[in-house]
Amino acid sequence: MRLELTRISHEIQSQRDKIRENTEKIKVNKTLPYLVSNVIEILDVDPNEYGEEDGANVDLDSQRKGKCAVIKTSTRQTYFLPVIGLVDAETLKPGDLVGVNKDSYLILETLPAEYDSRVKAMEVDERPTEQYSDIGGLDKQIQELIEAVVLPVTHKERFENLGIQPPKGVLLYGPPGTGKTLLARACAAQTKSTFLKLAGPQLVQMFIGDVQSWFEMPLLWPREGPALSFSLMNWMPLVSAASAG
CATH class of the missing domain: 3.40.50.300 (P-loop containing nucleotide triphosphate hydrolases)
Structure with missing residues (x-):
C-alpha cells in the first residue's frame, strides 16, 4: 500500500512538473509582439483518409484528427497549421484576424476586427x-x-x-x-x-x-x-x- 502511494505521489509530482514546464513554454510563446494574420480556411482533417507506406516516417502533427487552419500572415506568406494553437478551433472562421507566434505560427489569440x-x-x-x-x-x-x-x-x-x-x-x-x-x-x-x-x-x-x-x-x-x-x-x-x- 505504501509503495502504491509513493508511486502515485511520484506520478502526481511528475505531472505537476510537466504542467509547470508547459506553462512556462506558453508564457514564452505568448511574449509580444505577435505576428498578425488572417484565417483563410478552416479544414477538417482525418489522417485515416491518407494511408502511410510501410517504413515511412510518420509526422505526429499530421496524424491529429480535427480542425486545421490555413492562415496568411501580414508578411504575405501562407501557412497550413495542423495544430492550430491556443484558440478553440470551433470559434474560428475564415476572415478572422488572429495573433500568431512569429516563429511557430501557432495561433495564440483572436484579435478584434481590423478597423484601419x-x-x-x-x-x-x-x-x-x-x-x-x-x-x-x-x-x-x-x-x-x-x-x-x-x-x-x-x-x-x-x-x-x-x-x-x-x-x-x-x-x-x-x-x-x-x-x-x-x-x-x-x-x-x-x-x-x-x-x-x-x-x-x-x-x-x-x-x-x-x-x-x-x-x-x-x-x-x-x-x-x-x-x-x-x-x-x-x-x-x-x-x-x-x-x-
Missing part, C-alpha cells in the same frame, strides 16, 4: 439613394456597369454556377461632370452597399504597397454588408510630371 484609421478619412455614405433614372445619356455605360458590378453581387450564385469570374473593378474615365461618381453611387444603391470614396491625390504620395492597401479598404470595413469603393483620381499631373522628367 484610413477608413475614417473616406467619404462614407451607408445608404446611397441615386437611381439609374437620375442619369441621362449613359444607357450603354449603365448596362455595362450592371453586368460587371451589380449582377455579380445580387446574383452571385448564377456566376458561380456558370463558372464566370466577374471583374474585380471597373475604370470610369472622362472629364469632370460626366456622371462618373453618380454612376458609382447608383451601383452602390442597387447592391445595397456602403459607398466609400477615396481621394486620388493621397495615393500619389504613398510608398509601394500602400496604394494596394488603399484599394483593399472595403475588406477592412467593419460593418455588415458589402462595400463599394470609388477612387476619384486625376492622373494628368502625373503624366505631365513624367513627360517633363
Whole structure:
C-alpha cells in the first residue's frame, strides 16, 4: 500500500512538473509582439483518409484528427497549421484576424476586427439613394456597369454556377461632370452597399504597397454588408510630371 502511494505521489509530482514546464513554454510563446494574420480556411482533417507506406516516417502533427487552419500572415506568406494553437478551433472562421507566434505560427489569440484609421478619412455614405433614372445619356455605360458590378453581387450564385469570374473593378474615365461618381453611387444603391470614396491625390504620395492597401479598404470595413469603393483620381499631373522628367 505504501509503495502504491509513493508511486502515485511520484506520478502526481511528475505531472505537476510537466504542467509547470508547459506553462512556462506558453508564457514564452505568448511574449509580444505577435505576428498578425488572417484565417483563410478552416479544414477538417482525418489522417485515416491518407494511408502511410510501410517504413515511412510518420509526422505526429499530421496524424491529429480535427480542425486545421490555413492562415496568411501580414508578411504575405501562407501557412497550413495542423495544430492550430491556443484558440478553440470551433470559434474560428475564415476572415478572422488572429495573433500568431512569429516563429511557430501557432495561433495564440483572436484579435478584434481590423478597423484601419484610413477608413475614417473616406467619404462614407451607408445608404446611397441615386437611381439609374437620375442619369441621362449613359444607357450603354449603365448596362455595362450592371453586368460587371451589380449582377455579380445580387446574383452571385448564377456566376458561380456558370463558372464566370466577374471583374474585380471597373475604370470610369472622362472629364469632370460626366456622371462618373453618380454612376458609382447608383451601383452602390442597387447592391445595397456602403459607398466609400477615396481621394486620388493621397495615393500619389504613398510608398509601394500602400496604394494596394488603399484599394483593399472595403475588406477592412467593419460593418455588415458589402462595400463599394470609388477612387476619384486625376492622373494628368502625373503624366505631365513624367513627360517633363
